[in-house]
Amino acid sequence: MNKTTTQDKILDAAEQLFASTGFADTSLRQITSMAQVNLAAVNYHFGSKKELIQSVLQRYLSVLMPRLDQEFSQLLSSQKQNDLTAVLSVFIKPLLELNKVQHHGTRMFLQLLGRGYTDVQGHLRWFFNHHYGRTLDKFVLLVQQACPDLPASEIFWRLHFSLGTVVFTMASNQALQEIAAADFNENVEIEGVIHRLIPYLAAGIASPLTLSSQAH
Amino acid sequence: MNKTTTQDKILDAAEQLFASTGFADTSLRQITSMAQVNLAAVNYHFGSKKELIQSVLQRYLSVLMPRLDQEFSQLLSSQKQNDLTAVLSVFIKPLLELNKVQHHGTRMFLQLLGRGYTDVQGHLRWFFNHHYGRTLDKFVLLVQQACPDLPASEIFWRLHFSLGTVVFTMASNQALQEIAAADFNENVEIEGVIHRLIPYLAAGIASPLTLSSQAH
DNA sequence: GTCTATACAGGGATAGAC
DNA sequence: GTCTATCCCTGTATAGAC
Missing domain, CATH: 1.10.357.10 (Tetracycline Repressor, domain 2)
Structure with a gap:
């Protein structure tokens, strides 16, 4: 069942982009398109961009x-x-x-x-x-x-x-x-x-x- | 002739807002409205927000x-x-x-x-x-x-x-x-x-x- | 030269249909 | 849970008035 959840797909993409481009210069649209999920998924699963950053660190x-x-x-x-x-x-x-x-x-x-x-x-x-x-x-x-x-x-x-x-x-x-x-x-x-x-x-x-x- | 130029009005307002709110969380609209000048004045006199920040430090x-x-x-x-x-x-x-x-x-x-x-x-x-x-x-x-x-x-x-x-x-x-x-x-x-x-x-x-x- | 009004692309966030 | 459509805010560029 090696199924990657939407959360994990977002976290993986976000982590990669954050580390290379920084938080400010990475847009949610970049993240969601790399993760191949919908734009609104970030706000649904994590609440906001700030909370996504925290989750990556977490x-x-x-x-x-x-x-x-x-x-x-x-x-x-x-x-x-x-x-x-x-x-x-x-x-x-x-x-x-x-x-x-x-x-x-x-x-x-x-x-x-x-x-x-x-x-x-x-x-x-x-x-x-x-x-x-x-x-x-x-x-x-x-x-x-x-x-x-x-x-x-x-x-x-x-x-x-x-x-x-x-x-x-x-x-x-x-x-x-x-x-x-x-x-x-x-x-x-x-x-x-x-x-x-x-x-x-x-x-x-x-x-x-x-x-x-x-x-x- | 104690006349404050547009540049100085912008610099004073920007400095105050930057120090209290940070660069990212201070918008050009906040700055120009506090300085009582037009929004476009920042780009006209300083080129960009980054250059405005530099000028304040300068x-x-x-x-x-x-x-x-x-x-x-x-x-x-x-x-x-x-x-x-x-x-x-x-x-x-x-x-x-x-x-x-x-x-x-x-x-x-x-x-x-x-x-x-x-x-x-x-x-x-x-x-x-x-x-x-x-x-x-x-x-x-x-x-x-x-x-x-x-x-x-x-x-x-x-x-x-x-x-x-x-x-x-x-x-x-x-x-x-x-x-x-x-x-x-x-x-x-x-x-x-x-x-x-x-x-x-x-x-x-x-x-x-x-x-x-x-x-x- | 200086200033104003306005248009534009891109950002994050969100309501509501499914 | 997921997706679409949309909202409001950002920095920036430019056309035109003085």
């Missing part, structure tokens, strides 16, 4: 987030003191395993995440906290344990700085890779970018408090 | 970038070895002086910059390099002098990571400030955010090379 998140949650719990229950690099490195494996979900799944997901956060501002943030707040809390706890000297508010700001780093990098990933290839003769795959990001993020989050950052 | 950049260029040159000619925090701190004064250009100029400009980089992807990047490449080169040189152990390609990546941090933070500035106010009872103005950013960025950029970041 397919990945439903695989990734439980995996991360499990890793976070495991790290929390092991009593040892984890350093920040270890905590951040937890993301690597689950992210790369998205390649099993779909061809180039990791790249697709991270680009969608980047585009989603910047294009439909505010929308995704709410969605994320609403559905995966518990998992995020575990992560924040791990970071706090790794940086016991930082006040909670400082961790809040720095984690959002880090989110910006990741999201922006992934959204501009294609352009950055092209420049890197041209200027430095480097061929960096998504995995390489992740490995470059971790020490940068770890150092930024753990940076000591200075007079200027305390004064405000 | 008003600030034409003040900011020469100021920065001058500061960079001065720091380069002083023979002393500058640390990264000193180099990054150069941005603070010129940025805050934008408040003299316009009411809430700093906040306006940084929000526009954030939105510009994320909303109209690729466009602003080209514009920036084309018009202010010389100034950017000076900045990169200063960073290289402050981090003599880092290869140029690593600096390239980390500066783009940092750009992401800044741009994302400024684009989501309003949301972040609201959360900070609600969760931590903190009232953080744009100046406070800048002072929080600098140690984070400095630590991230200067982070030592690890095995994982060298391997790719």
Whole structure:
């Protein structure tokens, strides 16, 4: 019965077009014609274009987030003191395993995440906290344990700085890779970018408090 | 002769609407009706919506970038070895002086910059390099002098990571400030955010090379 | 040169027939 | 569930008035 539902046909087409052209430059008419379904089907099944974008991301998140949650719990229950690099490195494996979900799944997901956060501002943030707040809390706890000297508010700001780093990098990933290839003769795959990001993020989050950052 | 030209009326209205609603969610009809000019005036004077966005930013950049260029040159000619925090701190004064250009100029400009980089992807990047490449080169040189152990390609990546941090933070500035106010009872103005950013960025950029970041 | 009115193609969303 | 026809809004282009 290998029957592909209308929903899945739409999701597959949308994902492909979003990743290559971006959300704003992909029309529902392009999506529905590639998926060979009626234009109104998107609004019937998903409600709106914004909700379609969320659904595309959801397919990945439903695989990734439980995996991360499990890793976070495991790290929390092991009593040892984890350093920040270890905590951040937890993301690597689950992210790369998205390649099993779909061809180039990791790249697709991270680009969608980047585009989603910047294009439909505010929308995704709410969605994320609403559905995966518990998992995020575990992560924040791990970071706090790794940086016991930082006040909670400082961790809040720095984690959002880090989110910006990741999201922006992934959204501009294609352009950055092209420049890197041209200027430095480097061929960096998504995995390489992740490995470059971790020490940068770890150092930024753990940076000591200075007079200027305390004064405000 | 305190006569406001059509161009200026459009720029003022556009700036206000862009900063509060974003580029995508602000229509030309909103802008022209607030500016009390004809719809076609935007295309007549600026060519397109994208070019209007650039012009709004240009008003600030034409003040900011020469100021920065001058500061960079001065720091380069002083023979002393500058640390990264000193180099990054150069941005603070010129940025805050934008408040003299316009009411809430700093906040306006940084929000526009954030939105510009994320909303109209690729466009602003080209514009920036084309018009202010010389100034950017000076900045990169200063960073290289402050981090003599880092290869140029690593600096390239980390500066783009940092750009992401800044741009994302400024684009989501309003949301972040609201959360900070609600969760931590903190009232953080744009100046406070800048002072929080600098140690984070400095630590991230200067982070030592690890095995994982060298391997790719 | 500047401004106005208007036309046009393409976008997302939706009511109602089937 | 699905499809057609339609609605209103967007950015852009242009003809013609001043």
